[in-house]
Amino acid sequence: MLNKLCIAIVGALTVLPQTAFAAENIPSLCIDISVPKGAIAARNGKWIELTAEQWQFLRGIYAMNPGTPAGLPYGDKAVLAEVEGNTGGLVFFIDGDKACTPMPVPHELLAMMQDVATATIMHETGGL
Numbered sequence: 001m002l003n004k005l006c007i008a009i010v011g012a013l014t015v016l017p018q019t020a021f022a023a024e025n026i027p028s029l030c031i032d033i034s035v036p037k038g039a040i041a042a043r044n045g046k047w048i049e050l051t052a053e054q055w056q057f058l059r060g061i062y063a064m065n066p067g068t069p070a071g072l073p074y075g076d077k078a079v080l081a082e083v084e085g086n087t088g089g090l091v092f093f094i095d096g097d098k099a100c101t102p103m104p105v106p107h108e109l110l111a112m113m114q115d116v117a118t119a120t121i122m123h124e125t126g127g128l
Contacts, residue, residue: 078093091103
């Protein structure tokens with residue numbers, strides 16, 4: 001269910017920059033926050049505001065992700081959208097009243113995000 005929502009939102013955000021270029025405006029990968037927030041609420045999902053530390057962490061993930069546009073995402077905070085039945089989520093970078101640059105987040109990354117929020121440091125290797 002979240003996959004269909006993700007595809008619809010990403011599809012809409014893909015068309016918006018092209019429309020903006022046609023009008024000779026700066027392209028925007030943002031939509032009114034009520035659109036994805038309403039879609040998540042309609043599916044009894046969760047809209048979770050992330051900490052500043054999680055936002056910074058996810059900016060780095062976004063910038064290094066080959067499936068996202070080059071550069072850093074828009075906005076100055078982030079939210080996580082979760083829908084029951086899906087082990088992952090969808091992160092939106094928030095810029096004022098706009099939801100920007102959605103990024104699918106797998107379950108494994110959700111666990112890392114929780115570690116960032118709680119300042120949990122884990123060293124999984126035995127050293128050099």
